[in-house]
Amino acid sequence: MTPFATPRHAIDPVVDLSIGVDTSEARRASTWLGEAGSARGIPAEPLWRLDLCVTEALANVIAHGGAGTGSSTIRLRLDVRRGASGGEASVTVSDAGIKYDPLTAPLKARPRTLADAEPGGQGLTMLRKFSDALDYAYSEGRNHLTIRVRWDQDKAAP
Amino acid sequence: MAITYEDVSESFRRIALSGRLDGRGTGEIAVKFAALSTAAKHRVVVDLTGINFLASIGIRALLSSAKALQQNGGRMVLFVGGNPAVTKTLEATGIDALIPMFADAAEAEKAALA
Numbered sequence: 001m002t003p004f005a006t007p008r009h010a011i012d013p014v015v016d017l018s019i020g021v022d023t024s025e026a027r028r029a030s031t032w033l034g035e036a037g038s039a040r041g042i043p044a045e046p047l048w049r050l051d052l053c054v055t056e057a058l059a060n061v062i063a064h065g066g067a068g069t070g071s072s073t074i075r076l077r078l079d080v081r082r083g084a085s086g087g088e089a090s091v092t093v094s095d096a097g098i099k100y101d102p103l104t105a106p107l108k109a110r111p112r113t114l115a116d117a118e119p120g121g122q123g124l125t126m127l128r129k130f131s132d133a134l135d136y137a138y139s140e141g142r143n144h145l146t147i148r149v150r151w152d153q154d155k156a157a158p
Numbered sequence: 159m160a161i162t163y164e165d166v167s168e169s170f171r172r173i174a175l176s177g178r179l180d181g182r183g184t185g186e187i188a189v190k191f192a193a194l195s196t197a198a199k200h201r202v203v204v205d206l207t208g209i210n211f212l213a214s215i216g217i218r219a220l221l222s223s224a225k226a227l228q229q230n231g232g233r234m235v236l237f238v239g240g241n242p243a244v245t246k247t248l249e250a251t252g253i254d255a256l257i258p259m260f261a262d263a264a265e266a267e268k269a270a271l272a
Contacts, residue, residue, distance in 0.1 A: 023180070023181035023182045024182055026182070027180060030180065048211075052211070055180050055213045059180075059181055059215060114225055114228055117221055119222055120214075122214040122217050122251040125250065125251050129250045130250065
C-alpha cells in the first residue's frame with residue numbers, strides 16, 4: 001500500500017465508456033452501466049429505468065444513425081450525484097450519426113387494435129416515460145443525449 | 159436468452175421466454191419464437207415471467223407474432239406473473255391494450271382458449 005493509493009470509498013462519480021456501433025456492444029454498455037451504477041449507489045429501480053433508456057437510445061443510434069456511425073464509436077458518460085435525501089444519475093450518449101433529437105421527434109399515434117399496430121415507435125415512448133429528464137444538443141458533428149433519473153432515498157429499496 | 163415450449167393440446171401452446179430481451183437477446187430467439195408462435199397451433203400463451211429486461215425490440219417481436227397469429231385466426235396472450243419490469247414496460251407502451259396481459263396463469267390460459 002503506497003501513500004498515494006486511492007482510498008476505496010473515493011469512487012469517481014463520473015465514469016466513461018466507448019463502444020462500437022452494434023447490439024453486442026450495446027449489451028456491453030448495459031453490463032457496464034449495471035456494475036458502475038450499483039457501485040455508485042444507484043438503487044435498483046432508477047438503475048433499471050436508466051438501463052432501459054440507454055438501451056433504447058443506443059438501439060436508435062444503431063438502427064437509424066446512418067453511415068456516419070459505422071466507423072465511429074458511441075461514447076457514454078455516467079454521472080452519479082447523491083445527497084442526503086436522494087440522488088440523480090445521468091448518462092450522456094454521444095454519437096456521430098445523423099442529427100436526431102428524440103425530444104422533438106414526433107411520437108407515433110397509439111394503435112387501438114392489434115390489426116392497426118405497426119412495429120416500431122415504442123423506443124421513443126419508453127425513453128420519454130422512463131426518464132425523469134432528457135436533454136439534447138448537437139455539436140461538433142455529434143448528437144449528445146443526456147438521460148436523467150432521480151430517486152428519493154426514503155422510497156428507494158435498499 | 160432461453161426459449162422453451164409445451165404443446166398442451168392440438169391447438170394450444172405455451173411458450174416460455176427467459177433472459178434479457180434487448181437487441182442481442184431478441185436476435186437470439188427471434189426466428190425460433192416467430193416459428194413457434196405462428197405455427198399451426200392457434201392459441202398461444204407467452205410466459206414472460208422469466209424476462210428480466212424488455213426493450214422495444216423485444217416488444218416488436220411480440221407484436222409481430224401476435225399480429226400474424228391473429229391474421230390466421232389465432233390468439234396470443236401474455237402471462238407476466240408478478241414481474242414488475244415487464245408489466246411496467248408493457249403498460250407504458252400500451253401493448254397490454256393490444257395483446258391481453260395477465261398476472262395469473264390460469265386466467266391467461268382461459269383468455270387464450272376463450
